[in-house]
Amino acid sequence: MSTPPAPSPQPDDTQTRARRALADAVREIEHHVAAAGWDAPVRVFALVRTRTALTTEPGLADQLAPEVLAAARADDQHLTSVEQEGLPAAEDLEHLLGGLTWPPTVDGAAVTVERVVLPPGAEEDLPADPDAALAALLAHPQRQDVRLAVAVLRDGPSWCAVRTRAHDDDDAVGQGPDLVPGLVEAVRATLE
Template identity: 80%
Template sequence: MGGVSTPPSPDPADDVRAARALADAVREIEHHVAGAGWDAPVRVFALVRTRAALASEPGLAEQLDPAVLAAAEADDWHLTSVEQEGLPDAQDLEGLLGGLSWPPTVDGAAVTVERVVLPPEAEADLPADPEQALTALLAHPARQDVRLAVGVLRDGPAWCALRTRAHDSDDAVGQGPDLVPGLVAAVRATLD
């Protein structure tokens, strides 16, 4: 028979380790950002596999905590987040994310953003005019301030963390792979 070879099947255990590493990185990012308090700007992070980053830049080891180095030694999927400074000016989050792209050396990306949300029944009563709607939203008694942290791996899993100002505690952070599907898709598009 002919010599057609098929690529090896992805290792399901590798997928599980990647998902766990991403969830850990997103939790760490959310915790880090929470330490700075509320009313913060959008923050963007590159996610890189720590062991690969150390191999290409050995001097990085001097900047990392010994616990991070040990974790990277134990798991080649361990991720390090690198906050991006000097982000381009953008009118909104969609514009910012639409202008970002990552080199192949970046394994994933994460973003944190704060939003004001209302229960669906309250949204129906907002004025049609955007400025009036914003004023009504900010004054509404049922409004909730939330911080979203969303991370994705290139061609891989996503993870989200959500903290409300009303329940601002590390043990009250909601988590899951698809809490904000639109934002997950927008962050994933930066990796295409």
């Protein structure tokens, strides 16, 4: 009599749910920021697991929509984003993120930022002078304005969303775990 084969390992359900919750939080953040329109400043969000936050701050339940409460009851990985106001002054995004730290009660962080991008190779023709390069970039006929939303959980997963001004529609937002690897790592560093 032979022994039945061992069941194949299943993916970690907690990690799958965490990744899905993070993707949902990024979509929500990106849609929220998009509703305010373009030419917006950098925005930063703390991400907390909703069920845990409700345990430590029961009054939070009065501020959340019924569907959010139901989602939190159904999934302990559900995330709530908390926009950070009064960010410290910084000369650029790198310095802003370099100055942020989060307490252990924050499970993740997200940032939204707008950028101008050019097709590959187009940057080679930009002038060396920074002011002249900026003027050329802004006047370039192939420039694309994009909004990036990037989030990372303290315990690993990341998720990104990219919206272009030229295709400014909720159905045209690109998404994936590592679309903006440098920004993913910069946000991850705020959690260390």
